[in-house]
Structure formats: C-alpha cells, structure tokens
Amino acid sequence: MGDxxxxxxxPPQPTSSLRNSQVSERRRSREHSRPxxxxxxxxxxxxxxxxLLRGCRELVSSQINRGWSQGASLTPSENFxxxxxxxxxxxxxxPSLNTGFPSEVQPQTYSSxxxxxxxxxxxxxxxxxxxxEGNLFQQxxxxxxxxxxxxxxxxxxxxxxxxxFSQDTQHGPYxxxxxxxxxxxxxxxxxxxxxxxxxxxxxxxxxxxxxxxLLQTSINCDLSLYEHLVNLLTKILNxxxxxxxxxxxxxxxxxxxxxxxxxxxxxxxxxxxTAVPNIMEKAFYLEQAGVGLSSDxxxxxxxxxxxxxxxxxxxxxxxxxxxxxxxxxxxxxxxEFREGEEEEEEEEEMMGGGDVMxxxxxxxxxxxxxxxxxxxxxxxxTWKPPPVVPKxxxxxxxxxxxxxxxxxxxxxxxxxxxxxxxxxxxxxKIKKFFTxxxxxxxxxxxxxPGNEANYLRAQIARISAATHISPLGFYxxxxxxxxxxxxxxxxxxxxxxNPDFEGIPVLELVDSMxxxxxxxxxxxxxxRCTWVNPLQKTEEEELGEEEEKADEGIDxxxxxxxxxxxxxxxxxxxxxxxxxxxxxxxxxxxxxxxVAVVRSNLWPGAYAYASAKKFENIYIxxxxxxxxxxFNPSLPAPVQQEYPSGPEIVEMSDPTVEEEQALxxxxxxxxxxxxxxxxxxxxx
Amino acid sequence: MDEESLLLSLELASGSGQGLSPDRRASLLxxxxxxxxxxxxDRVLFWGRILGLVADYYIAxxxxxxxxxxxxxxxxxxxxEWSLLPPATEEMEMQTSVVKGRFMGDPSHAYEHTELQRVNxxxxxxxxxxxxxxxxxxxxxxxxxxxxxxxxVIPRGALFKTPFGPIRVNRTFEGLSSSExxxxxxxxxxxxxxxxxxxxxxxxxDLDPSLDFxxxxxxxxxxxxxxxxxxxxxxxxxxxxxxxxxxxxYHAPRTKNYGYIYVGTGEKNIDLPFML
Numbered sequence: 001m002g003d004x005x006x007x008x009x010x011p012p013q014p015t016s017s018l019r020n021s022q023v024s025e026r027r028r029s030r031e032h033s034r035p036x037x038x039x040x041x042x043x044x045x046x047x048x049x050x051x052l053l054r055g056c057r058e059l060v061s062s063q064i065n066r067g068w069s070q071g072a073s074l075t076p077s078e079n080f081x082x083x084x085x086x087x088x089x090x091x092x093x094x095p096s097l098n099t100g101f102p103s104e105v106q107p108q109t110y111s112s113x114x115x116x117x118x119x120x121x122x123x124x125x126x127x128x129x130x131x132x133e134g135n136l137f138q139q140x141x142x143x144x145x146x147x148x149x150x151x152x153x154x155x156x157x158x159x160x161x162x163x164x165f166s167q168d169t170q171h172g173p174y175x176x177x178x179x180x181x182x183x184x185x186x187x188x189x190x191x192x193x194x195x196x197x198x199x200x201x202x203x204x205x206x207x208x209x210x211x212x213x214l215l216q217t218s219i220n221c222d223l224s225l226y227e228h229l230v231n232l233l234t235k236i237l238n239x240x241x242x243x244x245x246x247x248x249x250x251x252x253x254x255x256x257x258x259x260x261x262x263x264x265x266x267x268x269x270x271x272x273x274t275a276v277p278n279i280m281e282k283a284f285y286l287e288q289a290g291v292g293l294s295s296d297x298x299x300x301x302x303x304x305x306x307x308x309x310x311x312x313x314x315x316x317x318x319x320x321x322x323x324x325x326x327x328x329x330x331x332x333x334x335x336e337f338r339e340g341e342e343e344e345e346e347e348e349e350m351m352g353g354g355d356v357m358x359x360x361x362x363x364x365x366x367x368x369x370x371x372x373x374x375x376x377x378x379x380x381x382t383w384k385p386p387p388v389v390p391k392x393x394x395x396x397x398x399x400x401x402x403x404x405x406x407x408x409x410x411x412x413x414x415x416x417x418x419x420x421x422x423x424x425x426x427x428x429k430i431k432k433f434f435t436x437x438x439x440x441x442x443x444x445x446x447x448x449p450g451n452e453a454n455y456l457r458a459q460i461a462r463i464s465a466a467t468h469i470s471p472l473g474f475y476x477x478x479x480x481x482x483x484x485x486x487x488x489x490x491x492x493x494x495x496x497x498n499p500d501f502e503g504i505p506v507l508e509l510v511d512s513m514x515x516x517x518x519x520x521x522x523x524x525x526x527x528r529c530t531w532v533n534p535l536q537k538t539e540e541e542e543l544g545e546e547e548e549k550a551d552e553g554i555d556x557x558x559x560x561x562x563x564x565x566x567x568x569x570x571x572x573x574x575x576x577x578x579x580x581x582x583x584x585x586x587x588x589x590x591x592x593x594x595v596a597v598v599r600s601n602l603w604p605g606a607y608a609y610a611s612a613k614k615f616e617n618i619y620i621x622x623x624x625x626x627x628x629x630x631f632n633p634s635l636p637a638p639v640q641q642e643y644p645s646g647p648e649i650v651e652m653s654d655p656t657v658e659e660e661q662a663l664x665x666x667x668x669x670x671x672x673x674x675x676x677x678x679x680x681x682x683x684x
Numbered sequence: 685m686d687e688e689s690l691l692l693s694l695e696l697a698s699g700s701g702q703g704l705s706p707d708r709r710a711s712l713l714x715x716x717x718x719x720x721x722x723x724x725x726d727r728v729l730f731w732g733r734i735l736g737l738v739a740d741y742y743i744a745x746x747x748x749x750x751x752x753x754x755x756x757x758x759x760x761x762x763x764x765e766w767s768l769l770p771p772a773t774e775e776m777e778m779q780t781s782v783v784k785g786r787f788m789g790d791p792s793h794a795y796e797h798t799e800l801q802r803v804n805x806x807x808x809x810x811x812x813x814x815x816x817x818x819x820x821x822x823x824x825x826x827x828x829x830x831x832x833x834x835x836x837v838i839p840r841g842a843l844f845k846t847p848f849g850p851i852r853v854n855r856t857f858e859g860l861s862s863s864e865x866x867x868x869x870x871x872x873x874x875x876x877x878x879x880x881x882x883x884x885x886x887x888x889x890d891l892d893p894s895l896d897f898x899x900x901x902x903x904x905x906x907x908x909x910x911x912x913x914x915x916x917x918x919x920x921x922x923x924x925x926x927x928x929x930x931x932x933x934y935h936a937p938r939t940k941n942y943g944y945i946y947v948g949t950g951e952k953n954i955d956l957p958f959m960l
Contacts, residue, residue, distance in 0.1 A: 287703070287705065287706065288705050288706065289705060290702070290703055290704050290705040290708065291701060291702065291703065292698075292701065292703065293698050293699065293701065294695045294698040294699075294703075297698065297699070297916070322701060324700065324701075324911070324924065325911070325913075326908075326911045326913075326926075327911070327912075327913060328913060329699075329913065329915075408915075408917070410917075431955055431958060431959050432958075432959050432960075433911075433926065433959045433960060436913075576785060578737060578785070578786060579737070582735075582737055582738075586705055587705060587707040588762070589707055590707070599735070601737070601786065604948075604949060605701065620700070620701025620702075621701065622929060624959075626949075628784060628785055630954050630955060631954075631955035631958050631959075633958060
C-alpha cells in the first residue's frame, strides 16, 4: 500500500538548504525567538524548518478549520490512534521529557495535536538513545523505522481516506522525509549531526512525494494546495505589503476566493428550477387578454411556487388560478408529484355525511320503538345508507393532480385532500361563498360532507373538468388504440403532448370552437370520471350466477357515460340558447400579433388563451357556476313512514272511556257469575 | 375610477382578476381625455366593463362640479368612440326587470318578452299576449343605474358637503387610516342618502354634517353582502360586492388612491342569501 522508500536511513537535517530555496521568505518571516543559545547552527535551522513546517501546518489547519471541518474532526481521532499504536509498539513512558516540551513548543501557534505527536516521537527516540548508546544508529534506525512506518501507514491511511486533510499528515511528508524535524532541538541537539548521512535518492523521492501530495486537488474545487500556495506567494511578492506576516491570513483568504469562486459556481446549479413554470410569460399573455393579476403579483406568485417546488417532491407544477373568498382568497397551484413520491395522507374520514346518515338511522329506529306497544324486542331499522361510491385513485380522473393552496404569496402552502365522488355530487347541489379559512364548516342543505377544504377541492375539480381546454392537436392520445372498444363508456384517460403540433392560426381559433378540445375528463353524475357500480362488492368477486345477472341488469341501466377525452368545445351543451364559450382576439387592431382568448360562460372567471404553440388555462373568480335561473336549494326529503303496516303491527284507535268502562263492567259481571256458580257448586 | 389615475387604479384593482389589455388602456387614456374636453366634465370616471356574449361594453361616467348630481353615462365598444346614454328612469327599470340572462353586446339587440296584457276593447276585457321588446341599450342604462345605486362606494372623507349644498371633492383627503379602513362604516354609498333620515337623533349627533351625509355600507341588507379584504400584505383594502359580483372597490390606506370598477356580466346575484 504505502510506498516505502528503499533506504530506511533517514535523510538528515541539512535538507534545510534545499528547503531554503523552496520557501525562503516565509522562513525568514517566521523566525521565532526560541531559547536555544547552545544549539549549533545547523540545529538552529531545524527549528526554522520546523517553524516552516508548522507554519504550513497552521495554514492548512486554518483552511481545515474554515472549510473542511470534516478533516479537522478526524484528526484528533487519527492522532490518538497513531499515538495508541505507538504506545503499543514502544511501551514507553516519557515522564520527564513531556514536561520539557510544552514550554518549548508553546510559542508556536499550531494546534496541540502536532505538538503531542512531535513530543511522542521525540520521546521515543530519546528513550531508545538513553537505553543503548552503542547501537545508536541501529536504534535510531529502528526508531525511525517504526515511527516512519507509522507515519507512512498513516500516510497511506490518509490516502485511503481519500483526500481527507488531517493535521498529522499535513506535515507527514516532511517528517517522513526528514524525521529529525519533528524533534525539538534541545533534547536531541546532537542527533541531527548523527543523522547527517545524506543520500540524495530517497530525498529526491521524498521531495517528489511531497510535491505530488501538495498537488492533490481539494474536495471542493479544482485547486490544489500547491497551486494555492503558489498563487499566494506570487501575490505577496507582487504586492510586497509591509507586514506580510500579519496579513498572511487575509491574503490567504482573498487569494482563495479569487481562484476558488469560479470553481464553486458549478455546484450551485439549481435542478429544481425546471419544475417551476414560467409564470411571467403566462402573465404577459394573460395581460394581453385583459385577464389576470398584475405583474408584480404574478411575480410574487412565481416566487411562492418556487418555494413550493423546493419544499415538496414535485414533478410538474402549474398556477391554476385564484378563488376569491369573503375574508381571504385562495391561490391554487396544480401539482404533480414525482413517481412514487406521493405520501399517503391521513384518511380524512367523511365526517358530515356519515354522521348524518347514522343520525337518520337512529331517528327511524326510535320512531319504530315508540310505536310498538306489545313487543319487547326492539326493531331494527330497515333503512340502509346508500352504498358509498369509492373515490378515485390518485393520479386518476378527478384526482389526477394534487392541489396546494395558500392565501397570499409567502404564506405556507397547504395541500388539499383528494376529492370523493359524494363531495362532488353534493357540491353540485349547493352554492356557497368561500370564507378563506380552510377549516371553516360548510353549513348547507343538503349537508356537505366535509369542510371548506373539501368544498374547495370539489369546486376545483368541477372547474378543471369543465374549463380546461387546449387547441386541437396539442394533445393526442397515446399509441394504444385497441382498448377503445373494450372500455366502453370509460374511454381513454391519458393523453400526451403531440410533438408535431404546429399551432393553429389565431383567427381560426377564434372563429370556431371546434378547434379547442377539453383535455380533462368529464365528471359523471356519479361524481367520478370512470363509472363504478357501487353495488358490486369488489371483495366478493365470486358472486353466484343469478346474482350476477341481476346486478348486470342494474348495471346497464345505471352506467353513466360522459363525453370522451379530447372532445371539441363545439359539442358542449348550450346554456339557454347561449354558447358556453366566448372567443375573442385579444386586440382587434393588430390581429397578426394577437392572442386568442376564450372565456367560459358557464364558469365565469375561467379563461384560456392560445398563441402559436403556447396555451394556458386560468381561473380567477368566486368559484361558482353560472345558472340563468335562480338557485333552488334541494327540498328536504319526504317524511319517512314511521313503520310499515303489516299483520304484526296494525294501528288501532285507542278505546274510548265509555268502551273501557263497559268492558270493566262486563268483566265484573262475569266474575260475579262465576262466583255464584262456584257457590252453587259447593252447596251441592 | 378616476381617469387621471387610470393606470395605477387598474393595477390596484387587478386583484379580482379582470383588467384591461394594453391596447385598451392606451385607447382609454386618450379617449377619456377627449371626452372630458368635449363634454366639459369636471371629472371622468372609468366605470367598468360589462361582458357580453359578442362584445363588451366599456362604460364611462362624467361628473360635474356637484359630485352627487346625476351623472352622464357613456358607453363604447372599442374604447375609442363614446356614445352618450339616456338617463335612467323608473319606467326603464320596470321594463328591464323582466329581462334575464347575459348581455348580448349589441346595443340595438332587442330582447323579446311576452307578456299578458289586458286590453280593453269597448266593454270586453280580455288578455292578449303582447310581445314587448326591450332594447339592450335601455337595459344597459338601467343596469348601470342599479349598480350605481346599490354598490358604488366612496370612502368617508373623500367628499364633503359645502354649506350651500353642492358636494365637492375633498382635496385634503389623505386616505383612511389602517384601522378605519377595515371597517365597513368608513365607506359610503356614492348616491343620495336614503337611510340617513331614519337614523335616530342620538346617532345623528355623532355625525359630522359635512362628511357624513351619505349612507354607510354597514347597514346593507343582506348583512354580509360585502367582502372586505386586505391584499398585498395589508397595503391595500379591497371591498367586493357579493350582490353584484364583479364590483371591486380598492383603497390604499393613508393615500389618496381609491376607486371602484365593475367588470362583470351585469347580473344581480339573487342567490346571495343562499350563499352566505
């Protein structure tokens, strides 16, 4: 794993001469005053180099502390591991030596780990020296080998960890190349001398290793330490500031920023930007049509949608429109989640409908009980609630899209629950203003099963089904065509964009309604887009043949069919001899640049525009359908019969007082007669 | 909305979703200025737009010095040529009460309505079916008048009454305060007062005769027929009428900007009591 240099002999100290050539200025600038008067000249160079080393270390450590905290967090652990290993190998105790070191080393500004390691390595070697003087070299060698192996091992471990900058390995190469540097000169003053067996080959190799290591690029950008140091020194040399040591840190940071920022730009590309629609463009077209909110409001909506896209796993998103309310209005966004990302919302049970039906059942029950005179057994009510039509699956039919609402751009988006068929059916019967609060109850007759959020969702479903239109040819059916006959009334329910759509001229779009088609499914009277027989029990699929036939009879009678997908608008039903759509050119003065605008007369507030290859639908209004007649609320249900008259229960009139008295008198007479007879009998 | 601040007003009223396209705006700016000059109006208001099936009507009103004097109403189909409409009468209102449905967009269109009328021929009295034709122009006039009488709004303090009688625009009106702006009582109907005389003396004592000379919206029937909202983060108060859906009144508190515009189908919302 590690590349062990062939010669275990450590290159001694006068590498400093070489190093001087490499980094001259810093060394000079980092001269610290150290209490070493007795140390010889060469040894003096060690502290300088050590200082250099430590300066290097410090710089990188400062980088670490600022940028790569991961590395910094690892270093203590690594260090400890190293020390543990060393302790195991050496089994050494350095009682006296350690005390000397900290005082020595304190003026330095590097962190403590390096200090400790240096002290340990030094102690190791010192001890071995103390133990055996004769085998100095050998012991030195062995001592060197071990820490070097450790160091190298550490180095390789560092490499394995893939460019994790750690404190220890920062100065690793130098130490490995010249382990003498890690020792403080005071204790080992004589050692460098002995170690001065220079052999150029390992040194050069070590230098190459060092350079290669420095040229490693960092994790976050393409810059390597080597390049950065080169830049920094070039900058310093060019500018020649007065106190470069003092300015070193800031210079380092500014240099880093200069060269660092272009590389970091590529990381921040937003991938989520594709899901947010181009609201401003649509707002422009809508403004041409004379519809829509002002441009700054549109921009705020755009920002709000962007926020929504960032929060939720959204695949496509569209601004559906605005529904006005009494106290607040709703901004509605139509959204499709990514595949498989949809979370199952808590099942919101139908509170209103279910409870009301149960209440009806209880009332009829009590009615029955009240009328019974003789029997003690309580009768069960024969009324059963009508079968519940199951709601459509997500991404199907009326629940094809998910809707989020918020009151104002900037407020949090709230997700609306899926719509159930019963809610749509009831929503058709009532007409209520929205208050603006999603949890407000909808008090109406017939009672709406749900609160305002459900009512809002039902209206959104109805409006979408009725007024979402697109130019003919924009959407086409998929490639599967064989199922058309089999499905019968269900029809196709999916479409895709037509890549060959070339756009219809605006004048033609305005002229004829046949050039527009609905691209949302029509909602059947049942409340769903695909008909489902509520009497069928899906669990019990094995019905007897007789039952099946009976059910089929009901099926055929009850199956509801609606217009299939992509029907043109010309086939829409008229309202009182009035076309349900009005089409205009946005500007009659410049027809060649106009936009075709279609307005719904059935749902006032629903607009669609089309121009060349673009189109869009929007709804801004109160959320109610237009009806030329007055709204007639449904009448209450007829009074239920209290009980069925049959042989068991027959209503009789109560006996009158005279009849009761007559009956009582007749009974008394009978008793008197019987008593007389008995007396007579006894007499005999 | 005042023609002088048309662009700003349109932007402030855009919360209801209906506005004007840029070409219409450009036409309005110039044509209303010409109308003001030609008819010698003191102020011209862009009243709104009635959506018809075939075409839309753009309505403007011209005011003289006295703000509450009867206004002259003009209509246009293209925002460039304006035609004066006749003033509204009671008879017109009766005629149009039988007409229902959307506006066609053609001023000469005649709505036909069959009525049973008693015709006296000599001594015989019999009923005949008579087809009554109501022209759309008449209907337009009547509807505009009804809307004005029912839901035209002005904030308190925008007009003041001079001691001699005429109502003038209050040049020192700096806008309602934020707290006042949220109350319905700070807004008046922009018409001759109807209910003011029914107030008790005690209530009248608190009123300022120069400012409170019109009916406030507070006592409108049915209660709740106004939707009052703050938009744009509390910098704009918007009143929307639920009785005539499409009428939007906006006011930016503490500024002089206020106005109303009607963009709708021109039909009264009779279902209002069911919807509240």
